[in-house]
Amino acid sequence: MSEIVDDGGVASAARARIGETVRARLERNPMVSRIDTPQLEIYGRHEFLSAEECAGLRELIDAGAQPSTLFSGSANADYRTSASCNLSPWSPLVGGISDRICALMGLAAEHGETLQGQRYQPGQEYKAHCDYFPVTASYWPAMLKTGGQRSWTAMIYLSPVEAGGETHFPHCGFMVPPVEGMLLMWNNMERDGSPNRSSLHAARPVERGTKYVVTKWFRERPWTP
Ligand SMILES: O=C(O)CCC(=O)C(=O)O
Numbered sequence: 039m040s041e042i043v044d045d046g047g048v049a050s051a052a053r054a055r056i057g058e059t060v061r062a063r064l065e066r067n068p069m070v071s072r073i074d075t076p077q078l079e080i081y082g083r084h085e086f087l088s089a090e091e092c093a094g095l096r097e098l099i100d101a102g103a104q105p106s107t108l109f110s111g112s113a114n115a116d117y118r119t120s121a122s123c124n125l126s127p128w129s130p131l132v133g134g135i136s137d138r139i140c141a142l143m144g145l146a147a148e149h150g151e152t153l154q155g156q157r158y159q160p161g162q163e164y165k166a167h168c169d170y171f172p173v174t175a176s177y178w179p180a181m182l183k184t185g186g187q188r189s190w191t192a193m194i195y196l197s198p199v200e201a202g203g204e205t206h207f208p209h210c211g212f213m214v215p216p217v218e219g220m221l222l223m224w225n226n227m228e229r230d231g232s233p234n235r236s237s238l239h240a241a242r243p244v245e246r247g248t249k250y251v252v253t254k255w256f257r258e259r260p261w262t263p
Protein backbone atom coordinates (compact mmCIF):
# COMPACT_ATOMS: atom_id res chain seq x y z
CA MET A 39 0.00 0.00 0.00
CA SER A 40 1.49 3.32 -0.91
CA GLU A 41 1.06 6.34 1.29
CA ILE A 42 0.42 9.64 -0.44
CA VAL A 43 2.83 12.20 0.94
CA ASP A 44 2.26 15.83 0.11
CA ASP A 45 5.79 16.66 -0.85
CA GLY A 46 5.49 20.43 -0.86
CA GLY A 47 6.50 20.69 -4.50
CA VAL A 48 3.09 20.17 -6.09
CA ALA A 49 -0.37 21.76 -6.05
CA SER A 50 -2.12 21.57 -2.68
CA ALA A 51 -5.65 22.57 -1.70
CA ALA A 52 -4.48 23.47 1.80
CA ARG A 53 -1.77 25.82 0.55
CA ALA A 54 -4.11 27.26 -2.07
CA ARG A 55 -6.57 28.07 0.71
CA ILE A 56 -3.91 29.86 2.76
CA GLY A 57 -3.05 31.98 -0.26
CA GLU A 58 -6.68 32.82 -0.88
CA THR A 59 -7.48 33.72 2.73
CA VAL A 60 -4.53 36.07 3.11
CA ARG A 61 -5.10 37.62 -0.33
CA ALA A 62 -8.75 38.36 0.48
CA ARG A 63 -7.81 39.92 3.80
CA LEU A 64 -5.07 42.12 2.35
CA GLU A 65 -7.31 43.24 -0.52
CA ARG A 66 -9.86 44.49 2.03
CA ASN A 67 -7.31 46.57 3.96
CA PRO A 68 -7.23 50.17 2.66
CA MET A 69 -3.74 50.66 4.13
CA VAL A 70 -2.31 47.82 2.05
CA SER A 71 -1.48 48.13 -1.64
CA ARG A 72 -0.79 45.43 -4.15
CA ILE A 73 2.30 45.71 -6.32
CA ASP A 74 0.96 45.26 -9.80
CA THR A 75 2.73 42.25 -11.29
CA PRO A 76 1.08 39.25 -12.94
CA GLN A 77 3.44 36.52 -11.70
CA LEU A 78 3.41 37.14 -7.96
CA GLU A 79 1.05 38.10 -5.14
CA ILE A 80 2.94 40.85 -3.37
CA TYR A 81 1.66 43.64 -1.13
CA GLY A 82 3.10 46.59 0.77
CA ARG A 83 2.02 48.46 3.89
CA HIS A 84 3.80 51.76 4.53
CA GLU A 85 4.43 52.96 8.10
CA PHE A 86 3.65 49.59 9.59
CA LEU A 87 6.24 50.34 12.31
CA SER A 88 7.04 53.67 13.93
CA ALA A 89 10.55 55.16 13.91
CA GLU A 90 10.89 54.18 17.60
CA GLU A 91 9.92 50.56 16.93
CA CYS A 92 12.41 50.36 14.04
CA ALA A 93 15.15 51.78 16.28
CA GLY A 94 14.30 49.25 19.01
CA LEU A 95 14.56 46.34 16.58
CA ARG A 96 17.83 47.68 15.11
CA GLU A 97 19.26 47.71 18.63
CA LEU A 98 18.24 44.08 19.19
CA ILE A 99 19.79 43.10 15.85
CA ASP A 100 23.05 44.92 16.66
CA ALA A 101 23.17 43.09 19.98
CA GLY A 102 22.54 39.63 18.50
CA ALA A 103 23.91 39.70 14.95
CA GLN A 104 26.15 36.82 13.84
CA PRO A 105 27.37 36.11 10.30
CA SER A 106 24.33 34.69 8.45
CA THR A 107 24.04 31.02 7.67
CA LEU A 108 21.93 29.59 4.89
CA PHE A 109 18.99 27.41 5.81
CA SER A 110 20.83 24.39 4.47
CA GLY A 111 23.65 25.14 6.90
CA SER A 112 26.08 25.20 4.00
CA ALA A 113 28.96 27.63 3.76
CA ASN A 114 27.81 30.90 2.34
CA ALA A 115 30.96 32.90 1.94
CA ASP A 116 29.51 35.07 -0.80
CA TYR A 117 25.85 34.05 -1.04
CA ARG A 118 24.37 35.63 2.05
CA THR A 119 26.90 38.03 3.46
CA SER A 120 24.67 39.87 5.93
CA ALA A 121 24.67 39.32 9.69
CA SER A 122 21.52 37.85 11.20
CA CYS A 123 19.88 36.73 14.43
CA ASN A 124 16.68 35.15 15.63
CA LEU A 125 14.81 37.64 17.78
CA SER A 126 13.39 36.39 21.06
CA PRO A 127 9.60 36.05 20.85
CA TRP A 128 9.56 36.75 24.61
CA SER A 129 10.72 40.32 24.05
CA PRO A 130 7.56 42.47 24.35
CA LEU A 131 8.62 44.53 21.32
CA VAL A 132 9.23 41.46 19.14
CA GLY A 133 6.16 39.58 20.39
CA GLY A 134 3.91 42.58 19.81
CA ILE A 135 5.18 43.14 16.27
CA SER A 136 4.84 39.43 15.41
CA ASP A 137 1.24 39.53 16.63
CA ARG A 138 0.51 42.59 14.50
CA ILE A 139 1.91 40.91 11.38
CA CYS A 140 -0.30 37.86 12.04
CA ALA A 141 -3.37 40.03 12.63
CA LEU A 142 -2.82 42.05 9.47
CA MET A 143 -2.37 38.93 7.33
CA GLY A 144 -4.96 36.78 9.10
CA LEU A 145 -2.45 34.01 9.80
CA ALA A 146 -2.28 32.08 13.07
CA ALA A 147 0.75 32.89 15.22
CA GLU A 148 1.56 29.17 15.53
CA HIS A 149 2.34 29.02 11.81
CA GLY A 150 4.96 31.76 12.00
CA GLU A 151 8.64 31.03 12.44
CA THR A 152 10.62 33.19 14.86
CA LEU A 153 11.14 36.73 13.59
CA GLN A 154 14.65 36.90 12.11
CA GLY A 155 16.68 40.12 12.01
CA GLN A 156 19.30 40.92 9.39
CA ARG A 157 21.84 43.68 8.96
CA TYR A 158 23.68 44.47 5.71
CA GLN A 159 26.73 46.73 5.62
CA PRO A 160 28.06 48.25 2.36
CA GLY A 161 28.91 45.44 -0.07
CA GLN A 162 26.75 42.87 1.74
CA GLU A 163 23.87 41.12 0.00
CA TYR A 164 21.69 38.03 -0.17
CA LYS A 165 21.84 36.53 -3.66
CA ALA A 166 18.80 35.27 -5.57
CA HIS A 167 16.88 32.57 -3.74
CA CYS A 168 13.35 31.35 -3.06
CA ASP A 169 12.02 31.23 0.50
CA TYR A 170 10.08 28.00 -0.08
CA PHE A 171 11.87 24.72 0.53
CA PRO A 172 13.10 22.66 -2.40
CA VAL A 173 11.68 19.18 -1.90
CA THR A 174 14.91 17.68 -3.21
CA ALA A 175 16.92 19.21 -0.34
CA SER A 176 18.38 16.90 2.28
CA TYR A 177 16.63 18.91 5.02
CA TRP A 178 13.17 18.65 3.43
CA PRO A 179 12.02 15.54 5.40
CA ALA A 180 12.77 17.43 8.62
CA MET A 181 10.83 20.49 7.36
CA LEU A 182 7.88 18.29 6.45
CA LYS A 183 7.68 17.26 10.11
CA THR A 184 8.07 20.75 11.54
CA GLY A 185 5.27 22.53 9.69
CA GLY A 186 5.77 21.73 6.02
CA GLN A 187 6.22 24.21 3.20
CA ARG A 188 6.64 27.95 3.67
CA SER A 189 3.68 29.89 2.37
CA TRP A 190 3.90 33.68 2.86
CA THR A 191 6.91 35.83 3.70
CA ALA A 192 6.56 39.08 5.65
CA MET A 193 9.51 41.43 5.77
CA ILE A 194 9.88 44.89 7.33
CA TYR A 195 12.54 47.44 6.38
CA LEU A 196 13.93 49.01 9.53
CA SER A 197 16.17 51.71 8.08
CA PRO A 198 16.43 53.95 5.07
CA VAL A 199 19.44 52.99 2.92
CA GLU A 200 21.33 55.75 1.14
CA ALA A 201 22.07 53.62 -1.94
CA GLY A 202 21.51 49.98 -2.92
CA GLY A 203 19.90 47.31 -0.75
CA GLU A 204 16.75 46.94 -2.87
CA THR A 205 14.82 43.66 -2.80
CA HIS A 206 14.97 42.51 -6.41
CA PHE A 207 12.43 40.12 -7.98
CA PRO A 208 14.21 39.32 -11.25
CA HIS A 209 11.41 37.25 -12.83
CA CYS A 210 8.91 40.03 -12.11
CA GLY A 211 11.18 42.80 -13.34
CA PHE A 212 11.04 45.13 -10.35
CA MET A 213 12.90 46.07 -7.21
CA VAL A 214 11.53 47.33 -3.91
CA PRO A 215 13.67 50.07 -2.36
CA PRO A 216 14.00 49.96 1.43
CA VAL A 217 11.65 52.42 3.15
CA GLU A 218 11.89 52.52 6.93
CA GLY A 219 8.82 51.03 8.61
CA MET A 220 7.38 49.44 5.46
CA LEU A 221 6.04 45.90 5.56
CA LEU A 222 6.35 43.82 2.38
CA MET A 223 4.39 40.56 2.06
CA TRP A 224 4.41 38.00 -0.72
CA ASN A 225 3.03 34.55 -1.39
CA ASN A 226 5.73 32.02 -2.22
CA MET A 227 3.07 29.72 -3.66
CA GLU A 228 1.04 29.82 -6.86
CA ARG A 229 -2.75 30.03 -6.63
CA ASP A 230 -2.91 26.23 -6.80
CA GLY A 231 -0.57 25.89 -3.83
CA SER A 232 2.51 24.78 -5.75
CA PRO A 233 5.80 26.70 -5.38
CA ASN A 234 5.97 29.91 -7.40
CA ARG A 235 9.34 30.25 -9.11
CA SER A 236 8.61 33.91 -9.77
CA SER A 237 8.98 34.51 -6.04
CA LEU A 238 12.75 34.34 -6.62
CA HIS A 239 14.31 37.38 -4.98
CA ALA A 240 17.62 38.86 -3.92
CA ALA A 241 18.78 41.56 -1.52
CA ARG A 242 20.94 43.76 -3.74
CA PRO A 243 24.27 44.83 -2.27
CA VAL A 244 24.12 47.87 -0.04
CA GLU A 245 26.18 50.65 -1.57
CA ARG A 246 25.94 53.34 1.11
CA GLY A 247 24.41 53.18 4.58
CA THR A 248 23.28 50.17 6.63
CA LYS A 249 20.21 48.11 5.85
CA TYR A 250 18.24 46.40 8.60
CA VAL A 251 15.25 44.11 8.05
CA VAL A 252 13.20 41.60 9.97
CA THR A 253 11.69 38.62 8.17
CA LYS A 254 8.94 36.24 9.20
CA TRP A 255 8.23 33.07 7.24
CA PHE A 256 4.91 31.29 7.65
CA ARG A 257 4.56 27.52 7.40
CA GLU A 258 1.53 25.79 5.94
CA ARG A 259 0.96 24.00 9.27
CA PRO A 260 1.87 25.01 12.83
CA TRP A 261 5.63 25.38 13.17
CA THR A 262 7.08 22.84 15.60
CA PRO A 263 10.84 23.40 15.70
O1 LIG B 1 16.80 41.79 2.72
C1 LIG B 1 16.05 41.61 1.78
O2 LIG B 1 15.70 42.53 1.03
C2 LIG B 1 15.55 40.22 1.47
C3 LIG B 1 15.73 39.27 2.62
C4 LIG B 1 15.31 37.89 2.27
O3 LIG B 1 15.14 37.56 1.16
C5 LIG B 1 15.06 36.90 3.32
O4 LIG B 1 15.35 37.18 4.50
O5 LIG B 1 14.56 35.79 2.99
Ligand SMILES: [Fe+2]
Binds near residue numbers: 167168169239
Ligand atom coordinates in the same frame (compact mmCIF):
# COMPACT_ATOMS: atom_id res chain seq x y z
FE1 LIG C 1 14.19 35.61 1.04
